[in-house]
Amino acid sequence: MKTILCYGDSNTWGYNPATAERFDRLERWAGVLRQALGEGYLVIEEGLNGRTTVWDDPIEGYKNGKSYLIPCLETHRPLDLVIIMLGTNDLKMRFSLPAYDIANGAGVLVDVVQKSEAGYDDRAPQVLLLAPPPVTTLTEFSEMFAGSLEKSKRFAQHYRRVTEEYGCHFLDTGQVIVSSPLDGIHFELEEHRKLGLAVAEKVKEILE
Numbered sequence: 379m380k381t382i383l384c385y386g387d388s389n390t391w392g393y394n395p396a397t398a399e400r401f402d403r404l405e406r407w408a409g410v411l412r413q414a415l416g417e418g419y420l421v422i423e424e425g426l427n428g429r430t431t432v433w434d435d436p437i438e439g440y441k442n443g444k445s446y447l448i449p450c451l452e453t454h455r456p457l458d459l460v461i462i463m464l465g466t467n468d469l470k471m472r473f474s475l476p477a478y479d480i481a482n483g484a485g486v487l488v489d490v491v492q493k494s495e496a497g498y499d500d501r502a503p504q505v506l507l508l509a510p511p512p513v514t515t516l517t518e519f520s521e522m523f524a525g526s527l528e529k530s531k532r533f534a535q536h537y538r539r540v541t542e543e544y545g546c547h548f549l550d551t552g553q554v555i556v557s558s559p560l561d562g563i564h565f566e567l568e569e570h571r572k573l574g575l576a577v578a579e580k581v582k583e584i585l586e
Contacts, residue, residue, distance in 0.1 A: 380585050381420045383454055383503075384408045385447065385487075386463040388564060389510070390425030395564040405567055410574025415581060422454050431464045431483030433473055441467065447487055451496035451503075458498070458585055460491045461577065463508035463551070465533060466563060469526035477529045481509075481536030488544045504584055505546035508577070509537035511555055516562035523563070549580050 384390055392406035403409045412421040428441045435441040443464050451457065464487065468480040475483075488505050497503040512530040516523055534550040541548035554576040555569040565573065 379418060379420055380458045381422065381454065381456065382411075382459045382461060382581065383422045383424060383450070383457050384411070384461045384463075385443070385450065386425045386461075387429040387467055388425065388427040389466070390423060390463060391427055392425065392570070393427060393564045395558040395560040395566060401567065401570060405570060407565070407570040407574040407577065410571050411578050411581070414575055414578035419581075424450055428467055429464060430467045430473070431480065432486050433468060433475075433483065435467075435472075437472065443483075443487055444490065447490050448494070451491065451494050455496040456498045457496050457503040459504045459506060459581065460496075461506045461508065461581075462487050462491075463510060465537075466510045466513070466530070469513065469523055469529055471522060471524045471526075475529075477532035477536050480529070481533065481540045484537060485540040485544060488540065488546050492544065492546070505544070506577075506580060506584065507537060507541050507546055507548055509533045509548070509550045509552065511552040511557050514557045514562045515559045517560065519561055519563055547580065547584055549577065551576075 392401040394401050408423045428438050429443050430441050432444040465480045468475050491505050492502045513526050555573050558566045
């Protein structure tokens with residue numbers, strides 16, 4: 379049994395941009411991934427609405443992805459692969475971060491996993507870093523995410539740079555899916571399906 383941890387934000391949690399409710403377990407991209415991989419794989423979902431890479435949120439609180447990552451790894455060890463998709467919430471105006479720093483924040487998380495003993499035989503699991511897709515037309519989040527469109531367009535290049543620096547695996551989700559025009563940030567049902575299938579192909583390349 380190969381064990382995969384999906385560590386992310388509301389798009390891993392399964393936030394539905396049309397209803398603000400949660401997509402069904404089998405509809406979320408991690409659920410699609412689980413079905414596509416089939417028997418022999420355990421897929422663990424660790425999605426938290428508002429989670430950042432490494433930044434403390436002064437308004438929402440308890441959203442720092444680094445703070446929870448180590449106990450999360452210890453909880454679910456031994457792991458074969460950790461999939462990280464974070465950075466969208468780092469675009470919030472309150473953080474005032476360039477895409478370069480957001481990608482570096484994701485790199486800190488990669489480093490945490492690579493320095494852990496959360497894999498088999500006290501070794502580190504492999505890491506797959508997903509660059510979030512660019513945001514689209516912002517509606518109710520327009521003020522909170524002011525200036526994020528141009529920054530998010532640079533995610534792919536900087537996340538790729540980070541994966542080259544750390545020697546981990548990479549997938550640019552912007553080549554696979556688009557954020558919903560309903561709110562500019564979250565994924566609609568069909569995008570979850572496409573992302574889950576694309577990640578499944580990548581996982582097979584890594585683990586099989």
